[in-house]
Amino acid sequence: SNPTADALARIDGKLAGSSDARARWLAGEAVRQAILAELDKLATGSNAQCALLLYEAMQAGCEFAPAELQVFGEEVVDLIEGQRAAGKVWSLYSVRSGAGAAEGLRRMLLAIIRDLRVVFILLARQLVMMRNAGELDENDRRALAQLTADIHAPLANRLGIWQLKWELEDLAFRYLQPETYRQIAELLDERRNDREAWIAGAAATLRKALGEAGIEADIAGRPKHISSIWRKMQKKGLDFSELYDIRALRVLVRDVPACYAALGVVHSLWPFIAGEFDDYIASPKGNNYQSLHTAVVGPEGRTLEVQIRSHDMHAYAELGFAAHWRYKEGSGADASFERKIAWMRQLLEGRDEQEDDSALLAAFRTDVIEDRVYLLTPKGQVIDLPKGATVLDFAYVIHTDVGHRCRGAKVNGRIVPLTHQPASGDRIEILTGKIAEPRRDWLSTHHGFLHTGRARNKVRNWFKHADRELNIAAGRSVLDREFKRLALHNVELESLPARFHLRSVDDLYEALALGDVTPTQIARALHEGGRDPEPASARVSPPPKPAAPGKDALVIEGVGNLLSVLARCCQPVPGDAVAGFITRGRGVSVHRADCRQLQRLRTLDPDRIIEVSWGGAHQRAYEVNVLVRGYDRKGLHKDVSNVIAAANVHIFAVDARVNPARNEVTMNYALRVADFGQLSSLLAQLHAVPNVIEAERKL
Template identity: 60%
Template sequence: MNAPVSSPLNALLALPAAAVVGAPLRQRLAAAGAAAELATRDTPDIAKATLEALALLGADGDTVAAAILHAFPALPGRLGPAFEHEHAAVAALLDGQRAAEQVWALHAEHGGKAGGEGLRRLLLAIVRDLRVVPILLARQLARMRAADKLPEDQRRELASLTRDIHAPLANRLGIWQLKWELEDLAFRYLEPATYQQIARLLDEKRGDRERYIEHVKRTLRGAMAEQGLQAEVAGRPKHIYSIWKKMQRKGVPIGELYDLRAVRVLVDDLGGCYTALGVVHATWTPIPSEFDDYIARPKRNDYRSLHTAVLGPQGKTLEVQIRTHEMHRQAELGVAAHWKYKEGSGGDAAFDRKIAWMRRLLESHGDGARDGEDASLSGEFDTELVEDRVYVLTPKGEVLDLTAGATPLDFAYHVHTEVGHRCRGAKVNGRIVPLDHKLHSGDRVEIMVAKTGEPRRDWLVAANGFLASPRSREKVRNWFNKLDRARNEHAGRELLDKELRRLGLLGADLAPARDKLHLGSDGELYVQVALGDLGPHQVGRILLEHERAASAPAVAASTTAAPAAPRAPRKASDFTVEGVGNLLVQIARCCQPVPGEPIVGYLTRGRGVSVHRPTCASFQRLAAAQPQRVLPVEWGRQGSGYEVDVEVLALDRKWLLKEVTNLIAQGNAHVGSIHSDHERNGARVRLRLRLSVADYGQLSTLLGKLSALPGVEQAHRS
């Protein structure tokens, strides 16, 4: 017999915040709840407080639904197999909450001593939908409010996590409603004696200070209106943690802080700033030593504002900041953003853009923006801010920030140059991987090193994919630069001969390549190949083009026209967009389609058309939110490719042919024909393939990968 609907679920569905959930989904929740008694991750009170905080932030229906579903882990599996298809956005928010638990585990693993900045960046990198962040903040606030019921060790662990991760994120995102309470509660449980001491020093309770600020705001608005000045007045009493931080930073007692109560005045123009200053000083007595004109003399980070302190109502000190709306935007989101110097975080343009877009999304909810505007802003975020960094973990759980596309070898060089030079293998998440493996955010990387060692020349060949970071490549290049010229020439000759042997050009005259690259001798060419300044496949391509031109029909050779130039590499703009002309077109970094694959376009704001594969998860989310922005796109007019014969000599074994053809397909080449011949002893097989490739760079890469297959002795152009 089925158990009745759980009372926690009924309580959640009865909340005002839950009313924004679509009716069909709400009915599904109720039906799933009727199937069995449901265990909750949190108590009903915490779940209720979470939804109330989300309602305060103006969360949308998907966000509230995801918060409910996460609170009842048994629910998602009971909503039917079509749930993720029907509610893709809710599913993404659920995935984000589960992914965030990895960050909480990392923090706990190090006893709260893991780098908070790195973990915050990792958190924002591994969640697909940043609307997860308000859910996480709301739930953490609800848990902190109930933390006094927990054992001491659990309470301190929760407070440490709040201090290191949640409170700084709320601060950066400008969620002041949650930020001050998260900070104060964490401070209260981590430093109880100091918290109580400062609370006693304050001559008023917080409620009294809030009423005082409301009185000041009304008075100031009236005074500004009498002078005909359009001004926006906001204010807040400083909370206990912020007071303590400022006492520590300035090294002063609480009696010398003049901004325990503060208001901010925003005006339309520069002249209005000084007019408002006059109104403030005419209303209350200024404190002469506490005036700063950061408009005439901006701070080094370009922060601009007028700061003054006055004796306000009841003779209590009051700080007043005056600035224009533009100055305020710069202070909150630009290089002058206060959290940057208070937290001491380093510069990261991509991370700062992500924070700024998240704040815009939150502001659009808070201002009552229409659903279409929210979806547009969310879509812009997904399109414009594709993650260009990866955040990976050391074996000790420290977070390292690497370039997108980074490999274990990049990781090794980031740790230390010598670790990179001696790197001979790597494990990712406990599994051995090749050194050209692409890392993803959240991966835990362990480097295996030799006691002594040196870098390999082929690490510098871009087509091999060993190094994505210019910094790593420079470290390898510097190592080889220290060698004498003779050794570099010898190494470069070996690399180039290996490539030319694959292409069937071993012993070819290098003069055409020297002339095209403006090099004086073969020795200079070898040195550039050895140092990675020139790829062996680039030289091979030049020689093949020269060979092709030389073998053209005699009638073509007798003309005075110059030989046809090599076909230019395909560019990201080589597309045809149906019904649209003169429009910027770019390949999306999230899925990176290559010529020949099915593609589709999405019209972004200000960045033209972004080209995706139809199966790309980012594109599917964007298309679901804004289907009118989807455009048909085709690859532009291109040649039919180059026909080339390739020969592979290998030990005869099971699955050899399958592995060869799979590798060719993965390399986006096409097989025209295959012939196989066994040698007399039957131990080896010779495969002759006719392939169609886009260019000679693709051919070179393909031959290198074929040579690396188990049992393959040779792979070259026949």
């Protein structure tokens, strides 16, 4: 039987009983036929088309009992469930609702893992919807475009379906940044005739040279995609006129040897531009894309990009798996597909069903949307990771146990810290111990050990299986170390658990041990008073210029609107327990409550001691002294200063002393920070610098 015909017959029977459903069904006919046409190009088979029709009928208002759907087989039921899950992901972007979006993403990924045709249906539908997005109102159009940019285009890219990926990206860009899209489109159109004539001439020259070399090749101008033009302009800081690949040729040859032979001909014809050659045949991209890319100075001194690949590589580049894997009804996925979607399983593995699925959304965006780096194992296997991933992330990709036992790493034969972020092409060797001993500070975002949610989740699961009392003790130790670094004493913690939706201080300690709450969040909570703590991933804004002391800096209790200054002897920072001393002619001098100078003043003249509390302190910057001690090496001072600068912290004085006998260097920095949160994050980053022994606030 024909599943598509059977589905249409069953749908027709359902529509006969509902005029409203029939009207909605007929109204969607043009869109439905367009989606079916895209599925036909992808050769997904009749079961996929059947599942599309049944799902569209449900959306129109037809109701099907589970038994009625089972008639079409488990494959069709799974394909329908995948479409339902994707509908929930849409709610994340819809202005009407956001309920169930993260769970929808989980189910959608699971459905794709079970059957690749789910993603073909989703991409085909999204492409047709984007082609018709101009008919929607502004809010729905932007929401649809954002969903496409965040979910569908990255999925098409990771699965290698570039034919759909490029059009999805361009359509999303058109509606998300309409003015920029229009400007680039006009620039392309203005010079179209001249450019096409120039490209035709360059193609003829290359075709003749390849023929003389005995290389059979198909040569054509390569269409430019507006979204990719914009990304390149942003990434490289170039003007439109400076782009190398506005003028581009695609050369298709018989096999891999012919690719390199053609490259030699191109470089013999025109001088190549250094730094613009990429060999994706020897080192394919993570989505299996293969091609040679080069840029040359072509005729008339104009730049020209040339892409060279075999016909098979080109077919794959256009349709990904659909190019060579025509799905047979009732058969499973092949080994290459299993490798392709392994990242989806990795994304979902070990994830607690009860945890907040917003973490899954964040992990999806990190692992799918971000730029990738392509790294090599010692045996030459290519591993791709999100840009910003560390060597410790790499260890966890190799195997969970390798990550847990990781003690160090070598990049291109050189030992590097676990926070090192490798670049594409680096060869990485993981150094392991015999015992699995992940460290708790690996969970902290500001320590910089892990970038991917997947690796962090593996570490978190390791510690979740530890005894609660051990976690409480570990969390207490983490917080004690943080308070010591910040030079805080006698901190009142009883009010803090409620700020993080926890019941007790012990729960807070356990959350610290598991990485669910970070020391920086607690430091920021102490500083902010009644405001909710920011999530651990929140960026720290650069500190504003120091404000003049006065009523905006402190709330002075019981003495009216007096001038106030921060005491230089102890340099209090928001969050410190403080007290005031009424000076003669300089207003109120504010000291840390444990300041020795304040204790002396309290003994000499107790009547001039007053209570003060922090008010709008977050609006100004504060001076603190930070001590950094480490084993001396070349470049240590530069590395420490770079970390401080990267944290947007201002250095206004520094003093460094070397102890040759102990081979140690002590650096005292006078800094301006915005608050405890920024100081806490900075101290953690400084402690991670190679050779640094300690980094703490100095009183």
